[in-house]
Amino acid sequence: MIDHLGLQSADVPAAVAFYTTVFAPAGLREAMRYETPGGPVVGICGPDGFPQLWLSPLAEGTERPVHLALRAPSREAVDEVFALVRAQGAEVLHEPRVWPEYHPGYYGVFFRDPDGNNVEAVHHTPPEE
Template sequence: MIDHLGLQCADAAAAAAFYERVFAPCGVREMMRYDTPHGPVIGLAGPAGQPQLWTSPLEGPGSRPVHLALAAPSRDAVDAVFAAAREAGAEILHEPRVWPEYHPGYYGVFFRDLDGNNVEAVHHGFPQG
């Protein structure tokens, strides 16, 4: 169900180093890092090697929405989540599309939940057919 979780941190690099150190016995390690004008976005992975815990800079003062991504079984399911979120009146952050900067075949939609969190439905793979 949960594909990955993103936490906004006062110091994303320090937070990632903390999680890496504390959860080293579980095989947690830094797998990806993207530099942004506000600081790094760091993906931590367990033994499977897929980044599932992300640390990033704060979105703004006093605001720390969580980023929660749920796995979708297909691109059609991502599109259906988009339609349901739009129908429910959710703020759409990014309509469904391919995100090649993450990896080939990454297809996701991003929107805000009722509490302002950044929620995503993501499918890792290429269209069937």
């Protein structure tokens, strides 16, 4: 159900160091990092290597909205979520599309929930072999 969680941080490198240090016994480590104009965005993974905790710079003043991604069983399901979000009148942040900068086959839609949190429905299409 939960695919990944994103937290905003006033100091991303310090937050990464904290999480990877205190959760080292659980196998947490940095999986990937990319730079943005506001600073680094870092994906932390467990033993499976799949980044499920994302740390990013403060993006909206002093507010720290949560980013919650829920896994969808198909791209069609992501599109259905999008249609229902629009029907509810919620703010759409990004319409459904492939996000190759995350990984090949990453298909998601981003929107705000009633409390302003950044919510995502995502499907991970396996790479063609």
